[in-house]
Amino acid sequence: MTHPLLRAHGIDVRFGGVHALRDVTISVRPGEICGLIGPNGAGKTTLFDVLSGIRRPDAGGIEYAETDITRRSPVWRARHGIRRTFQRQQLFRQLTVADNLVVAQEWRGGPRRGARGHRERAAAVLHACGLDALAGSYAGALPVGQARMVELARALADPPRVLLLDEPASGTTAEERRRLAAVVRHAADEENCAVLLVEHNVAFVMELCSRVVVLDLGRVLAEGTAAEVRADAAVREAYLGSDPGRVLDT
Numbered sequence: 195m196t197h198p199l200l201r202a203h204g205i206d207v208r209f210g211g212v213h214a215l216r217d218v219t220i221s222v223r224p225g226e227i228c229g230l231i232g233p234n235g236a237g238k239t240t241l242f243d244v245l246s247g248i249r250r251p252d253a254g255g256i257e258y259a260e261t262d263i264t265r266r267s268p269v270w271r272a273r274h275g276i277r278r279t280f281q282r283q284q285l286f287r288q289l290t291v292a293d294n295l296v297v298a299q300e301w302r303g304g305p306r307r308g309a310r311g312h313r314e315r316a317a318a319v320l321h322a323c324g325l326d327a328l329a330g331s332y333a334g335a336l337p338v339g340q341a342r343m344v345e346l347a348r349a350l351a352d353p354p355r356v357l358l359l360d361e362p363a364s365g366t367t368a369e370e371r372r373r374l375a376a377v378v379r380h381a382a383d384e385e386n387c388a389v390l391l392v393e394h395n396v397a398f399v400m401e402l403c404s405r406v407v408v409l410d411l412g413r414v415l416a417e418g419t420a421a422e423v424r425a426d427a428a429v430r431e432a433y434l435g436s437d438p439g440r441v442l443d444t
Contacts, residue, residue, distance in 0.1 A: 196223045197260060199388040200245065200276065200356050204254035207240055207412075214240045215251070216412045222356070222388040227378060229403035229420075230392045233432055236409040238392045239281060242358055245390070246278045247271045258356075273301060275355030279345045279362055281392075287334030291325060291344050292316050294333050295351040316351055322380070323347045324373050338365035343374060350381060357381060357389045363398050371395075375402050396433075400424060408432070 198221035207215040215237045222228045230238055243249040245256060247268035255264040263271065272278075286294050295316035320326055323343055328336070333344060342362055349357060359378070363371050375398070381387040393399050399406060400420040408416040408423060410432045416423055423429055 196225075198222060198257070199224050199259060200390070201257045202241070202245060202254065203257070205241065205244055205251045206253035207237070207244060207249065208252050214412050215244070218254070218409070218412070218414055220390075220407055220414070222390045224355075224386045224388050225382050226405065227382050227389040227391060227403045229399035229406040230390060230409065231394075231396060231399055231406060231423075232409035232415070235411075237412040238409055239360060241409070242278065242360055242390075242392060245358055246276065275353075276358065277349040277352075277354040277356065278358040279342075279349055279360055281360045281364070283338075283341050283345055285333040285336075285341060285345055285348070287332070289333060290330050291333055291336075291347075292320065292329040294344060294348050295319060298348045298351040301352075319347050319350050323350075323377050339367055339370040342366055343370065343377075346374065346377060350377075353385060354381070354387055357387055359389065359391045359393075361393055362391070363393055363395045371398055378402065 201221035203219045205215050205218040218241060220241070230241070232238055240249065244251050247266060250265070255262055257263065258276065286297060289297065292313070296312045299312040299315060317329070320329055323346065325343060325347060328340060333341065336344065342365065346359070346362055362374055366374065378389055382389050391399065391403060403420060406418065406420055406423040407414060408429050415432060416426045416429050
């Protein structure tokens, strides 16, 4: 079996007296799409902050390509292929859609070294994401669903090795979710990218992800295939309480 490309082990995070993450271990392999779900306040975004370098854990560590990166900065991680989208959109609102993708590649060289190549790559990614018609539109004028797809496209503009997607389907239509899922599958299958996906739309996660990890109150509650997690009594209790008439995947 392929070694994990990104692995967090024994992660603890405290905010004062609040224990946000407790001994969390999670990994994702090249070509895998892994879902991370859990009720509000479970610690999902905090874990993403740790994985992307925004927050340093109080205990535990992060390995990337079997190298310890626990103390590496967010910039180092991004430049070495760990890319993230955010629960709250972080587009450059005053730039066009195409320029948002060009900016994502600027660290590889300025106008003299790579502007033409950057724009060619941006155009190719926009086409793959079905965004050709929006290339010249200002990012700040886009509705939520289109903005989500542009944020994903920007994460793909400089080819990633790991994608950390924080609620990418939030605010999208059914058609936009289908397109988003197709783009994520292509990144995993064709580009061998490791994908870790946080999402409240459980049906979307269950359909897209080969493996699902459930967080609850800062701990890993369950892990397995979509079918295994859906059938887990502890998971159903965490999400649904004692109501047997509700179903997890709607």
